[in-house]
Every structure is written in C-alpha cells, then in structure tokens.
Amino acid sequence: MTDVNKKHEAGLARPVFQGGKTVPEWRKDPIADRWVVVAPERSKRPSDFRVPRRDRKEPGRCPLCPGHEADTPPEVLAYGDPARPSDTPGWRVRVVPNKFPAVRDLPPETGRRGLYEWQSGAGRHEVVVETPDHVPDLDGQSPGQVTDVLRAWAERSRELRRDPRWRYVQVLKNTGWSAGASLEHTHSQIIAIPFVPAALNRELAGMEAYQQATGRCVLCDAVSQELTNRRRLVHDGGSFVAFTPFAARFPAEVWIAPREHAPDFAALGTALLRALADTLLAVLRGLSRALGAPPYNLVLHTAPAGDDRAAYFHWHLEISPRLIITAGFELGTGYYVNPLPPEEAAAWLRRANETREERS
Ligand SMILES: [Zn+2]
Ligand SMILES: [Zn+2]
C-alpha cells in the first residue's frame, strides 16, 4: 500500500458516510487496491443520472445485419442452421474478425527507440454479432439468445488461448455511441493480446495477497458479505450474484460474479451459461428501465491462461454505465469520483426489477 493510501485510512479512521447524502467518503476496492471517492451531490436523486436515450447516429447500411455477410471478413464461428453455407443468413450469433482491428495477427516483436520501448501491434480482434435483429442492446433478447452470446465468448476464448502467442483474451462490450460503440447493431468484442493487461495484474495481485493473508478468496468473501448485508445487492440469480461494488467508480456500476469460486469464465458449462444469461438480462433490463437504456461498457475479467496465480482468481463481469464524464481529477490522480452511492444505486435498480416483475 502506498503512503497516500495509508494517509486516507488514517484520516478516515471513523466512517464519515452514514447514509447521508452530503458527506463524501473514500472507499477502497479490495481486489484492485483502488480508491474511489463517493461524493453524493446534495440535490441529486438516482433518476437525475438518466442520460438521453442513446444518441443515435444516422443509420446507413449495417454491416452486421443478415444479408450483409459479405461486408465483414469471413466468419470464424456461427450458431444457427447447421445446413447453411458460411457467411449467409440463418445464423443466431456470428463471430467475425474485426474489419478495422486495433491489433493484428503479427508475430509479437519488441524493441527500443532510445529510451522508448515498443511492441508490434500483435493480437486478434474479433466481433461477436449478438443477434440477427438490428437492435442496440441485448436487453430485449431471449435468455436462449443471450446464452448463445455467452457461449460464443467462451468458445472463442478457449480457441484463442490455444495460440501460444496470446497471454490474455479480453471480452468486452461497448453499447451506445458515447460508450465507444461504432456500430449500433448490438455486438461485443474479443481481443487476444500477447501480455496480461495491467488491470488484470492488479486484480491478480489483490486476490493473491488476500488469499495469502486469510486463506480465502476476496471475491468469495465479498459476494457472501453482499448476500448477507443486501444493501448493494441488485439481483440474486442463485448461481450468479449481481451487486454494486462497495468502491464503485461509476454511478450504477454493477458487477456479476459466480457465487461459487471459479477462476475461468471459459470453463462454464451449458447450464451455468444459461443461468448467467438470466442474471445478465435481469441487470441489463433493470438498467434500461431505471436509466432509459444508458450507454455502458461491459468487461469480463477472467484468469489468464498459464498464470501461476490463476487459481486464486474469481472471474466476474463489470458493467459501467456512462452517465457522467470523467475529467481532470480522475486523470490527475487516478481516483474516480462517484456522485451516486452504490447503496442508492442498488436500491433503485432493485426497485426497477420489482416493478418489472409486478407487471409481468
Ligand atoms: Zn444491423
Ligand atoms: Zn472466489
């Protein structure tokens, strides 16, 4: 722990946040060793964080719609009618290499230019077309359809990990233009890279340190605390639990984790993929109902293949609605300011789900 962090702890030896709306509190994420200041704004209620329905761009020809298969590189995986020829309609989920990849299928190379280090932009960048329907998100899709999306994430992750060049496979989803989506048609991305990313290393180190100090897993403990305390619980799906993390960086940030310890998302079997789809849908529908279909980023954190610390890792999804703009304080300090206490966000999301259940 840094001196700065020690100072924060000393300065806040007694909790100053007591459910009131005006007293800020520094909170630490126990996995990533990352501080966040929860600084509720006096007059703001959760509904004040709604942003306008996804800022639509003028729709042109959508390269992800059925019938436009030739607009993308040839598919690497598709679920659908087994008799259909490749790259023709009839698919339910389709995975294609990204036409404009951030990284390319190159040999990993490194070098220096004076004091500067570089690496070749080696990697694999794929797009998962999540449904043939031209819709902006998964929230209106069936559990079976979402299960197929999750199955495609797992299947491609396993396949990409067989290539010894790739040390990590990042699954992510950007929804809404202001969250970075460049196509409206709901899709996710799979990016294999030749090293373990810093964010993952940080979580691996946090999980290993907690394991060594206590003999237990920090996320197993967190899940059990959230299920007992319930103030940050968003949805209890049985095998999967959705909650707002104690040190949430963003208003209405939600994590989904398996209740039982599990390092590797890609090892999930069919029944668990289906259960995860149910929980993910409950969260996405709750966010949509509560926030009017906000732009959001979803990231999957799972154990890297071949890492000694992998067994300590507890995989999870992090869903971060983009309701506020991060600015100079975050850039200057690396600390996020969250104006919506996660307890309030969770209560509000739970209510959104209850309303849905009453109506259905
Ligand atoms: Zn489309
Ligand atoms: Zn665990």
Ligand SMILES: [Zn+2]
């Ligand atoms: Zn994480």
